[in-house]
Amino acid sequence: MNMTLRALLGATALLTLAGLASAETTITVATVNNGDMVRMQGLMDDFYAKNPDIKVEWVTLEENVLRQNVTTDIATGGGQYDVMTIGTYEVPIWGKQGWLASLNDLPAEYDAADILPAIAGGLTVDGNLLAAPFYGESSMVMYRKDLMEAAGLTMPDAPTWTDIEAAAKAMTNRDAEINGICLRGKAGWGENMAFLTAMSNSFGARWFDENWVAQFDQPEWKATLDFYLNLMTNYGPAGASNNGFNENLTLFQQGKCGMWIDATVAASFVTGKDSTVADKVGFALAPDNGLGKRGNWLWAWSLAIPSSSQKQDAAKAFINWATNKDYLALVASKEGWANVPPGTRTSLYANPEYQKVSFAKMTLDSINSADPTKPTVKPVPYVGVQFVAIPEFAGMATSVGELFSAALAGQKTADEALAEAQALVVDEMASAGYTK
Structure with a gap:
């Protein structure tokens, strides 16, 4: 092969590599x-x-x-x-x-x-x-089947909040460090307010009416917060105002929760190798109050x-x-x-x-029961089940979450927290131009 041909072939190879x-x-x-x-x-x-x-x-x-x-x-x-x-x-x-x-x-x-x-x-x-979903979730009830059986109770597949309260009372055993129920108390729009906003939907509450007027001064929000605080004060863990998803997951895995209402994605963790109660867990839909909406998110x-x-x-x-x-x-x-x-x-x-996966059907049923376009009992101007899809929501909801967490810690009454939430959200929505 002469030098010219070799040079040409070498140059061609380099061009090919450069092209690749x-x-x-x-x-x-x-x-x-x-x-x-x-x-x-x-x-x-x-x-x-x-x-x-x-x-x-x-x-x-x-x-x-x-x-x-x-x-x-x-x-x-x-x-x-x-x-x-x-x-x-x-x-x-x-x-x-x-x-x-x-x-x-x-x-x-x-x-x-x-x-x-x-x-x-x-x-x-x-x-x-x-956007293409990588994983999706709703929320549902995860509960200890052995504790329910010992209490002589059966968890319905579609419980009411009254069922949940009765089960929490029956399963609470302070001497054995078993809390009847564990729920999010840590402040944050994606922590306690994700849970409480979804819960409030089942009580007939909403963040705003059709004209973007805040609704924390309405009886439905008072009913929601009163029920939540009563449940957690009587049957929840100590220091619950510091507990979010991860803290409650640990408590449940350690056998210290009779029930936990939280993300469906947690099911593989409470039945996995790190859970001391993996073989004792049952699943049910998030609770309702007979108003047509369950307290689960999407x-x-x-x-x-x-x-x-x-x-x-x-x-x-x-x-x-x-x-x-x-x-x-x-x-x-x-x-x-x-x-x-x-x-x-x-x-x-x-x-x-x-x-064959134990939580598959309940996860699907939970997801299918949530509708982000019609999240509440009454009409609303927003999309979102556990959030309101407006840019201002994250900041407002974190501030409201701090008020509700303070109520759980006993630093405010429910009425004080709701009144402050109402004033805060009214001001924010006026400043943002939603209301006059």
Whole structure:
């Protein structure tokens, strides 16, 4: 081979390699540091095998930091992320701003029609699916079957709040350090106010009337807060005003709660290897008061693409992989069906293997009983079950949560907390221009 030909072939090879290198697209994915998302990062070999021309860089953050970072980035059009992990709260707000790319053009095999309608409804704005759910959840009653049996009681599949109070009273045993019920008391819009807002729906309460006027001075909110405080004071754990999801999970796993009403996603934890009562747990729908609404919420951690991303095709390829049916099967093959991300697809709940998981049916029934477009008994101008999908809600609800947590700690009466909540929200809504 002469030198000229060798040089030409060498140059051609270099050009080919350069072309391959330039064809590779790198996308940045911002996500939350929970177990399901961390597990996904360990399964990326499957993604790369199917998408050899895409590289993924991860930014994994604690939930509050993630929210702050992605909100700042998308509001300023920063373009730092190509895929963002966001919640059901953000989707309708950001969608109305035009900040999210439509996912209606995902490939046919993605089968968007398979997404559970209740979950898809919270992620759709003006007919556009704006985020793909990675896992979905509602809330439900988790209870100790052995303690219920010892008390001579049976938990209905669809209990009322009266049933819950009777069970909490019967299961409380202070000498054995068993609290009849554990509920969120820690202040925060995603902590105690997620629980109390969902609970209030079943009591006929609402955050606002049709004209955005605050409703904390109405009898339905007083009934909600009085019942909650009575339940927790008489049958709940000491220091409950400091307890959120994680603290109550630990108490339940240690056998110190007769009941816990919280996220359906907790089911795999209370029946898992870290739970001392794993074989004693039963499940029921969140309670109601016979008014047509249950006290359960609706949430999904979802993947979305900011409109500012310059790599939307590669981002959609990643979302297609991370949230499709094949991914669920992949996790099942590695970790077992009980550890598959729950609450997103109809086909998962039709799968005979998944139906064997003890909490599968109750999770699905709980999700299906929540309607973010009609969350309350009376008409409201907002979307959202345990939140109000307006930008001002997170700040207001955290402040109200501090008042209600103080009432649980005995630092305020229920009436004082409600009066202060009313004044605070009235002022905030006037300042934001919702009311005059």
